[in-house]
Amino acid sequence: MQVCADSGDTENCPIRSVLANVTGKWRMLIILALEDGPLRFGEVKRAIGDVTQRVLSENLRGLQRDGYLSRSVEPGPPVAVSYALTPLGQELLEALKPLVFWSHRRMGSVKAAREAFEQQPAE
Amino acid sequence: MQVCADSGDTENCPIRSVLANVTGKWRMLIILALEDGPLRFGEVKRAIGDVTQRVLSENLRGLQRDGYLSRSVEPGPPVAVSYALTPLGQELLEALKPLVFWSHRRMGSVKAAREAFEQQPAE
DNA sequence: TCACTTGGTTTGCTCTAGGATACCAGGGAT
């Protein structure tokens, strides 16, 4: 495969320089939330549920910075700010899907492994 | 798609309960390093490059806990401990590949977006 | 004038992943 994981070439390792910014507790959730079209700030917040405004706006800015989503302000009476996936963000979403589907199918196996491991730290 | 990202149902959200443990700075790298067969502790460390023993053994334990890899000790004169992907771990690797390939192809776009964003915080 | 909405920012805290360094145990080799 030869993807990296070798030599401390952090700068040119796609995992370290790209994927590291997709991890974190919220970013994947935000990208998935935007799958079906643009959402406003409050809608994203409601979709995810338990994220604070500060953390959400931080993460949105981070995703915008990496080019995954765009931010547009429509200055109606109550200022409306909406976020949408860019083409790059949609590509990322597609690349992400196999992983998301897999985790959905295998969640049970992982939880079982977890419990099994907890019970026998013997040996 | 309907994968979660809605309602604070953390427990049954595959992203939060499964994928959150694959993130972190080292775990993907470890899984990729083990793609071509079992490796011993020192070999994993050398493959990744700049990880401390403490952090590496923590992460290996975490991946073992979730059932992605197995640990086997062969008590030769210098004790040899080797790690290998389990079938579950290999499935995870397959699900991970599209994302890894994508990040490899698009690393340039992401870096460009990053630079463009830094230069115009105007407006 | 005051309260309410949306979409934030600011301050200050906590919690945990990760980092540096040292030590340990079993068995060589010298």
Place this chain on the structure above:
DNA sequence: ATCCCTGGTATCCTAGAGCAAACCAAGTGA
């Protein structure tokens, strides 16, 4: 006796992600 090899563990510390709660600004409506 002493030092090296393996694969760790023990301690202590730092930095950054995330949290809570307050504040802010523009506009609306009563």
